[in-house]
Amino acid sequence: MGAHATDHDDSETDGPKVLSVSPRNPRVRTIQIHRPAPQDASFLAATAKGLGVTLRHFFKNVLRGKDHNYIETVEYPEKKVDYPERFRGLHRLMHRDDGAVRCVACMCCPTVCPAHCITIVPAQTDDKGIEKFPAVFEIDELRCVVCGLCVEACPCDAIRMDTGEHAKPVEERHDAVMTKDALLELGARSTAVQGGEGAAWRERK
Ligand code: SF4
Ligand code: SF4
Known part of the structure; x- marks a missing residue:
């Protein structure tokens, strides 16, 4: 009342x-005001229904999981899923034919990066055709939101996210920062071609 x-x-x-x-x-x-019906007030029916769903999945997994490929989880890290071809993985900095870093420190990628996780310190080159290169090039992979805008913004195919690898777990914050050397090491897997090679470069290696 x-x-x-x-x-x-x-x-x-x-x-x-x-x-x-x-x-x-x-x-x-x-x-x-009417009291709710006993079955609505006690939540017993809803609890039993939820428990039934849980038990159904449990017994399906236990009794026929492996034979019927029912289990949708992967026993990581023993097994790994295949990432799709266009999966955006760890960054890499591409090389020129002569092995030099392809980046010309134009600052397009740190400008467009929404996470502000790219740090570049430009420096002058001796090469008359190329004005600058990145003396420092770092990406904080913990802050990166994997949007791919840096790759889109780069005018010379100098940065890619086609490694097919995700960022590794780290214990110290600073270990998540990929240095220029680490980025170039991944970049050495293939030589850049203006416009990109697509995911097919992995098969050629
Ligand atoms: S993928 Fe996006 S967030 Fe990550 S470094 Fe590139 S622009 Fe920044
Ligand atoms: S957009 Fe490309 S060339 Fe410009 S600074 Fe970034 S990686 Fe270097």
């Missing part, structure tokens, strides 16, 4: 039953 103030007469609808109305203010009324 309780008193509520409402703007309409609930007695004409399926709402709570109106028991009395105040003679001084018709908006003040006493209404009767």
Whole structure:
């Protein structure tokens, strides 16, 4: 039992039953609220239903998992899933034909990076055709949101995310920062071609 103030007469609808109305203010009324049905109030039926789903999956996994390929989880790290060809993995810095870093420190990628996780310190080159190179090039893979915008922004195919590897777990924060040397080591897996080679470069190696 309780008193509520409402703007309409609930007695004409399926709402709570109106028991009395105040003679001084018709908006003040006493209404009767029905208790929920026992099966709704106890949650027993819902609990049993959820438990049934859990048990069904449990016995399916235990009794026929391996034979029927029912289990959808992977026993990582013993087994690994194949990433799709266009999976964005760890970055790599590409090399030129002469082995030099392809990046010209144009600063397009740190400018476009939404996570501000690329650090470049440009330096002058002796090469007359190329003005600058990155003396420092670091990517904080913990801050990276794997958006791929750095790859899109690069005007000379100097940075890619086609390694097919995800960032490795680290214990120290600074270990998540990929240095220029580490990026170039991954870049040495193939030589850059303007416009990219697509995922097929992995088969050629
Ligand atoms: S993938 Fe996105 S977040 Fe990561 S370094 Fe490139 S631009 Fe920044
Ligand atoms: S966009 Fe490309 S060339 Fe420019 S700084 Fe980044 S990696 Fe280097």
